[in-house]
Amino acid sequence: MGWIFPHSILIVSLISLTTLASYSHAADSEDFDGIGLSYFEQSSVDKSDSEFVHYLMPEDDVQSFLTSVLELPPLPELPKPKPEEEKPVEPTPEEVEKPKDAKKDEKPKEEEEDTYGYFDYVPYGQYYHVDYWFGKAKWKNSAELGLNGQTGNTESNSLRVGAKIKREGDATVFSADIRHLRTSDKDGLTQNNAYVKHKLEWPLKIHEKWSLFEKTDVEYDEFKAFDMRLVFNGGVSYKPYKTDATDWTLSIGSGFSQEYGSPQKGIIPEATLGSELTHQITEKQSFQIKFEFFPAFEANQGYRSVTDASYTIALDHGLSLKLSAEDRYDSTPNNRKRNDLDYACLLIWQF
Template identity: 35%
Template sequence: MRPGPLPLLVLLALGVLAAGAAAQAPALIGPTGHNPYRELLPLPPPAPPGPPPGPSAAAEPAAADALPPPGESVPPAPAETAPAVVQPAVAQPAVAQPDVAQPAVAQPPAAEALGPVVEAELAPDIAAAPTVEEPILHWYQPAYWFGPTPWDSGIEFGLNGSSGTSESLSFRGGGFMKRKADDYKFDASLYYNKTHSNGVEVQSNALLDTRYDWLFDDSPWTLFVMSQTFYDEFQAFDVNFNVNTGFGYTWFDEEWTKLTTSMGTGASREFGGPGSEWVQEASFSVNYELKFADNHRFYAKADYFPEWESFGNYRVLADTGLQFSLHEPSNLSLKLSATDRYDSDPQGVAPHNLNYSALLIWKL
């Protein structure tokens, strides 16, 4: 039995509808892979809870999402790219990401910022600190002519008088100048004595004593040259002059005590007397100082000059005394001294010339 035309038409229409639905299926899924008809299908029951998925499990959805939609070609992988290898899960230390906000850390204040604070705290101390002023030098001070070096200088003055059965007036004046450096030492002194008794001058003499020592680093030995000029109006001569040189040795050189001895040779001559020739002589000296308090000092000095041809002919100059520093004013001190000059050949006058005095010293 052959079918009629109506059933054939129905079958033809169903075939056309089926072919159209198949052609429209990729368009319904869309480029993102989302199928709207999938929502109409029943969902499978949830899987039982298990261990959290590892990196390999998380890599599968990522790989599935990375697949292109149907109908598109997969681009070839670059030749340099190596196939991904899934490593086992290993605990790695946490690494801070640059886009993660970090807590602010307080920084120490800058050094410049501390300047005003420190200056403000020290301002009272700085203001209270005394300012050091340079000393004003005068023409009569050695440092005015030779520079501000460690000079020790002063002027001495003493006066003594008596009245009654006899009248007398004695005057003594002088000064000293000392300087010590690393390589030399200089010492000079001058004094003058004058005495009147009942209106008659009975004494008038002066002594200039200078000495220069060359120092040799830390060695106690020194090389010296010295000179003495003695004037006496009541001697057989007017002036006695001597110059000597030799070696010295420092036994003690402490703040509280000093002892130096020396020996050498030289010559002396008397001017304005019966003998005017140069006489060769030896020289032996000792110089001692002792500081037994902050403002008390004892000193003693002696020079012995025998003739080389006859040691029985000699001269001795000795000077000793005590010095006390005064508190007010601080540059004044009191000195008690005794000086003696002895000549074994006095030529008709007294061999001793002794002077003792109380002096006021004004240190420059």
């Protein structure tokens, strides 16, 4: 009997497993009996709604609830940065000092520097104008006039006219001075002379204070021992001191002079030494002192010197008042006076 009980338990277990397997096989066959068949080959047996519950859409209230739950909340709006307030520009001390009307009257620097004398520009084809050949430049032109007269016991009148031209270009500086003096009394002429001077400078690029120069002077005097004197010289000049208000130039060189209609014949080689100082005292006042010394290379041929000083006061409308004095000295006057001193009060018009 002892071996029957284990065998009975084994038999019962096998029967149970067989029953479960047959049940599960039947269930699986029912679940997958439609796989591999077309729509028309599948069975038309209705299935319960419970089998398709996971395919159905939820009710409206359930759907709205799920949507509200799953929807992410909107991000909070960040505060926008405030625009920076523009700070008012503080005026410079120069703008505070200058009135508003003064700015309107001021001209741009370019207009002041880029001038063409009588022309605002150089039209094409005007080859006779110096700027056509040498480019833009700054011009300074002036004309002067002086009249003196006397009547009564002595009758005399004096006339002095002149003009100055200066052209400052990029590569050259050209200046010219023209003057004529005429004085007469009841007996006739007592003074009648004129001269034309010009100077051409080439500033050196190696140093801004150095420059080369060339000068030519033509002098006429009816009451001198000569009819006309020609002076030509050249050399180098140096500016030991230069500011916006002061300009001091020293020059040294050599050349020659020749007198026409004079007892002194031939060409006289000579040296040249010069000094020129210009200073702007105030906005409307300035003075100039110029000295030139011409010693001949041979001692018996003497020497000459010219000293010129002037004081200028600016008026309105481009007019100025000028007080000037010029002394011309010649060590070999040929039986004439060595010194000639000319002084005058002139009215100058700058244009």
